[in-house]
Amino acid sequence: MTATRQQIPFEGQTDKGSNRMCGAAALSMVYRSLVPSRAAHALDEHPERRGRDGTRRTRGDGAPGGSERRRGPRRVSDVTQSDIWPLVSRKGPSGQLSCATHLMVKDALSRGFAAVAIQAAHPLQTLIACRENGIRTILNHRLKLDGPAGHYTVFLGIDGEGVTVHDPYYGADHRISHGELSELWQPRYPSSEIVGNMLIGIADQPPPLDACPACKVPIPREVPCPKCAKPVPLAPAALLGCVGSDCMRRTWSYVCCPSCDFTWSFASTAPEAAPGEGDGLWNLGPLFAELDRMKAHVLSIPAAAARPDVQQQLASIDANREKLKLAEKEEMARQNEHTRRSKEAGAKARQEEADLRKAQEAATKPAPPIDGGALGDALLKDLGIVT
Ligand SMILES: [Zn+2]
Ligand SMILES: [Zn+2]
Secondary structure (H helix, E strand, C coil), X not given: CHHHXXXXXXXXXXXXXXXXXXXXHHXXXXXXXXXXXXXXXXXXXXXXXXXXXXXXXXXXXXXXXXXXXHCCCCCHHHCCHXXXXXXXXXXXXXXXXXXXXXXXXHHHHHCCCEEEEEEECXXXXXXXXXHHCCCEEEEEEECXXXXXXXXXXXXXXXXXXXXXXXXXXXXXXXXXXXXXXXXXXXXXXXXXXXXXXXXXXXXXXXXXXXXXXXXXXXXXXXXXXXXXCCEEECCCHHHHCCCECCCCCCCEXXXXXXXXXXXXXXXECCCCCCCCCCCCCCCCHHHHHHHHHHHHHHHCCHHHHCCHHHHHXXXXXXXXXXXXXXXXXXXXXXXXXXXXXXXXXXHHHHHHHHHHHHHHHHXXXXXXXCCHHHHHHHHHHHCCCCC
16 A cells, blocks of 8 residues: 555654754655656756746856855755754744744745645545645644644555654654544644644646646636735645636645735636627537528529428428527526536535634634623622612
């Protein structure tokens, strides 16, 4: 079962004591696993000097740019988790530094990889898609069943019993059963550091996917973040499956902005293929035009036009033409009704998701402070001491 698992070198987090560098260790593992891909693409490892299409841009001196200097060692193969850590960590509510998912995506993008963080709608299906498409996947779940602390692991493989991950804390080839993973992957605690079912997909030069193969909805290369307006790249696109609202291939509920950490949902629609008056659903126009030409030709021959059997044939053709038009109209109405119902179901599902998310957010908000004075007043009122 593990035969198809991804080949990724293991790396433990170097801060076992504070236990916060898991995200940096996970990224380091992923980067090192992608070094051969970099080499195969014969690219130098200077994303800053590469064009959007991956071709080299020439810049005379070859001196490291400012961002290169900030990022320490220049080659991805030389980057260590200690180099990554300051770039992907930020202070949490407790004042302690920990890794942030959006900063991890930002780091991968800055090194020239394709990276996107999503909240999976169907987590296990998403993991299978990642494995099948060779997408490196970092999972963000809780470290322990009985605690709110967030943790990052590198997904390796999935089988009937569970998943295998490289866990920077627990070790290489760590097994997690499906039941345990689905529990660890939920926030559960009001103070939980995770959102739930969140994962980061990373790839080097993933094949572009211009449209969903099933519903033909185009998948844009990037979308603007509704909050900060910066572009959010949507690659590797195979991780998203589709950006249509009701499509079976769509794997995700929310996408995360690497610039500002905003998570939101969106849906695109297929380009309108509204049939014009003339061509209709079955494009009968050219057929009817040919029939008209034939009829005119027959009627232009007096000997033929006068014959009762020919007249009967022509009348029969006219009757069938009307039947065909009617059937086409019925089929169009049926398809419109189907589209309307699909849209309704999609809207309902999105509403349910939004409600659930609101409830989750409300549950993770701290309760308002207790107002002793107001409680006292209420008690006195209840007892009838004051009115
Ligand atoms: Zn689709
Ligand atoms: Zn943003």
